[in-house]
Amino acid sequence: MTTSRLLLLSTALIAPLAAPAQEVTVLDPIIVSAGLTPAPADAYGRAYTILMREQIEARGITTLQDALRGVPGVSVSSSGANTTQVRIRGAEADHTLILVDGVEVSGGSPAGYFLSGLSVQNIERVEVLRGPHSVFYGSSASAGVINIITDKGTEGLHHGGTMDVGNGHSASAHVSQRTAQGGLALNLSQIDDHGFDYSGDSGEKDGLRRNTIGFAGDWKATETLTFGSTLRWTKEEYDYDSFGPSTNEADVIVDDNTPEGETREFQGAVFGELSMLDGRLIHRLDYQRSVFKLDTFDDVPKRAESDTLAYRLSYGLDGLPVDQARHLVNVLVEHEDDDSNIATDYERERDSVALEYRASLDNGLDLQAGVRRDDNKEYDDFTGWTLGLSWRIPGQPVRLHASAGRAQVDPSYEELFGSLYSVGNPDLTPEQNRSYDLGVELSFLNGRGLIDVTYFHERMTDEITADYSSPDFLARYSNADGESPREGVEVTGRLEATDTLDLSFGYTYLNAKGPDGRIEVRRPKHELQLSSTLSFLDDRASATATLRRVAGNYDDQFYGAYARAELPDYTTLDLAAGYNLTNEVRLTGRVTNLFDESYSDVWGYATRGRQAYVGVQARW
Template sequence: MSKVRLSLAAALAASPALAIAQDFEITDLGEIIVSGGFTPVEAQKYGRSVSVLTSEEIKERGITTVQNALRAIPGLMVNGSGDSFTQVRIRGGEANHTLILIDGIEASGGDSEYILSGLDTANIERIEVLRGPQSVFYGSNASAGVINIITKTGEIGTEYGGSAEYGTDGYRASARVSTRTERGGLSFSLAHDEDDGYDTSGDGGEEDGIRRTTLQLKGDYLVTDHFQLGFNVRTSEEHYDSDSTSWSATDPAGYVVDDPTQYADREERLAQFFAELDTLGGRLKHRLAFERTDYDSARNGGAATETKTEAAKYLLSFGLNGQPADDADHLLNAILEWEEDSSSSNPLYARRTNSIALEYRGSFANGLDLQLGVRRDNNSAFEDATSWNASASYTFAGSGIRLHGSAGTGIVNPSYFELFANSTFGTTTYLGNPNLKPEENRSFDIGVEVPFLQGRGLVDVTYFDETLTGEIENYVVNATTRSYRNQAGDSDRKGIELTASLDATENLDLRLSYTYLDATNPDGSVEIRRPEHELLLSATLQTFQGRGSVTADMRHIAGNWDSQFFGSYSTVELPNYTTVDLSAQYELNSNVVLTGRITNLFDEEYADVWGYAKRGRAAYVGIRASF
């Protein structure tokens, strides 16, 4: 929806790659996209399709979970079987084609798809969503796009604060503290959610709740004026309930069955350590980072599946025109990466990838900005892959109208099971195929950003066209055996993304987000769980002379299809639905804010997945403090 405006000091906190000497004058960089390349990119120069949801907008709209925050972003299809299993599809891509990062670190280890559930927004600075292939910068699983969840670091001085909320469906609490000088700082945060949930079967039975606790500690320090060290450690534990399904059901009401015995546990651990060095007066910069993600999950008290990803990355940034790399009109970034992942589900196998990538960025006097990139992945367990991208942004002098467009490719690696399976279920044996190729997504988009009413309003319209080639499918080898292969034919996805914002009056802000999507399989059939139409209308009214605000969000979904695992076992269109959420806040004083919200105001009965009910009306009150 909106883009975030960051000063150089704030950008330093969000991305240590912007480390500066202590005596460097702090200047305003304008809007930047931290995740837009190997180093941050000014938004006005960025040609790819991006949305940024800021912490202020998250607070105004009363959003408490990341999955609900993403429902405001055009081009994203957010749906799931209850709130404990939420998937995100970007521009109609598969859910595992979206790479989710936390502070630039992969949120899920191994070949696991990251499932959004109770991920809290309390200590999030902003969420950046990059649509279209991003494999040049982020490797596999970024073929449809990237979601980077950036947490708070704190500004110079000592800050602390927290929040608490209680409502009809549970409570949540958070706390944070940070201290920072010109040379670096530390920040610590805690968030705990106790969501009582609701019955996903829709039968009024046992509530399927979510309990999640997250701790995070990160810091950085400028050892000399040109050498910086830093770290980021995060851990989460989650327990959530679910229900069973009935293969003998004949309708949606009978498919999901209330079952208090079903539950799951997850543990997530992220760690990053980095060092940065400026040489040649800042013209040549070096960054070395080590990252690790552990992601463990277990169902009903059984043995956990443990997945792990480890990576080492060396980034070199060089200002080509004699300027410091952070300010260069012509910049070359080069990166070397080593990554290895593994899973306890296939303990004899691991996947290793060695990668090299180059990025060029150029800004020209006529208002044209270019970004070009190429990446080569050498894979140990399957075929190597090459990805590329190119984007351009052109701003017309005087009018502020900006054209932007991009093209490129992205890849998704085969899973462990698809590569190495040798398992029998009942009378059927599944065999892996080590000759699989990575799936490839080819894409282009073009759009225009138009300011109006003397800058009080902004409209951005983007057309996109994407083609998925070599999608991996299972097939029948013989009466007792199935295996995997790269599918013949292409899956096509095209559509339009529209965002608009308007400062209608001094006290009223209006926002609009709309996506039209046409997504089909190689045989021409419709892709499931990808709504044809998604519309969000949002309005924020400032009240009490700016001390308070009220926000209303209306979301409409139409043309969403899903496979029925009951009755006719066919793919059928789900009913259209419209939901309305309200939130309000009031500043009791300069440090303490009273909050309230109502979700699903009109108690709409709806579903994103056949048979799974969604939450009815719920109300909450809370308090937020910062010092």
């Protein structure tokens, strides 16, 4: 189905909305991405972090890559702001599935998805789920899932926007209309980042320009039948610096040259949902399409796309509606295919069946179990599984949680068929991951404080590694023998210290090694983030300080002896503040990297120095 047909179908599904508004019921917090259907946060056995819009705005953050820095279990590394990779629990970058409103952003992209100006403006929240999730989301969710959930609006007419200036600008606009019968929401965002010199030679700035249009709507056609759609278009143009001639010095390995790139993305979904037996049985049919285009103007433009058609059945085994059932079963039947112009005569297809069971017992124990069978066209068939347990100890402010699972990731198209910088290997097989984690969550001071400590252990087999030792310096891929072990500890905490002061922290200890026993690159051993927000002037103003410490990060030096060496440790401090001019309009300001720390996540590539921004936010 083409993009234009999807647009016509989604437009037809969303009818005019005219029903009167009704009273809204506030439900307990849920995790939308937790499984085949949403799950209560306090009954979820897996490790997770939810970044709410208010938290992100308090820190003055505008992009997903900046929002994820400091999240426990998440490593963010950049060779320039437009080439940023995210790794969860020491896994590879393409083992994390990134979604916007449940739709994959990469479209089966040729070499994994690089974060750049992916905006968090006009969002409701970001859900970060750690550990294998292939049972629910298929390949690419072996290490975790990041789902950006956009703002759909509440009942009534709402609109607003933001503007932020400083070394360029960012802007957004939002309008939504919602009634008891459904709603429409339109989100627009633009980032024009003048950037900085990636080579660190005080040369020309490498910037990016990104424009995004998002549309979402749902319509309750009858008391039991609902239709909906979400559509998103993005265009980005960016500058970058590439590797230059061989040298023995890290600070000159990257040339201050002027190559450019351009990406275009489309994600769309339409669904229909039918409720039967007073909500006890729900059928849902969902079609999703994702298209990703990349043109670096020094190679053949790349295009990749994926299509997914899925049917889901949800049934309350205890006679209660699905959203209230204490014993729930979900069944998923799915067909997915993806292709790329890297290999025009090659197309991957997969037919899958997944089963999920959830139970909420009287003693505070919650169970989530799932199994999935993938019938792959190009690879051996695969069975993945997941198990999660959460136990709220009766009478105690303690919750124990644990999970385990098995998942796999298909090779990327570049790994299979190569590119300008690599030689492909069509005989590659999928990588597999086995994982378990154990954690304890403790609430104290009558709920004003919370701390969670999680230990995780994962082992990947058939890791796809790149060998650069050939005279042409082109990467050559192969499945490595042996296991790639990863283990560590994730700690999160928050404290309402006073009525006006909130404190939070996150810490990750990670030990990730390849099958050869060497430390894996771009996965810091220690990451710590401390944040404090102070409200004052009768809550009309607030200020937030965020301290981040990174240590024990290794990377390959593509110069000199080509050694794997440790990068210098670094500490950064960001400040953000806001003042409510009216109930609807807020003045904002922020300073990033206050002490102008010079550091790097990747050998040879500089990072942004101190930068100041001012802006305004408005909501009606």
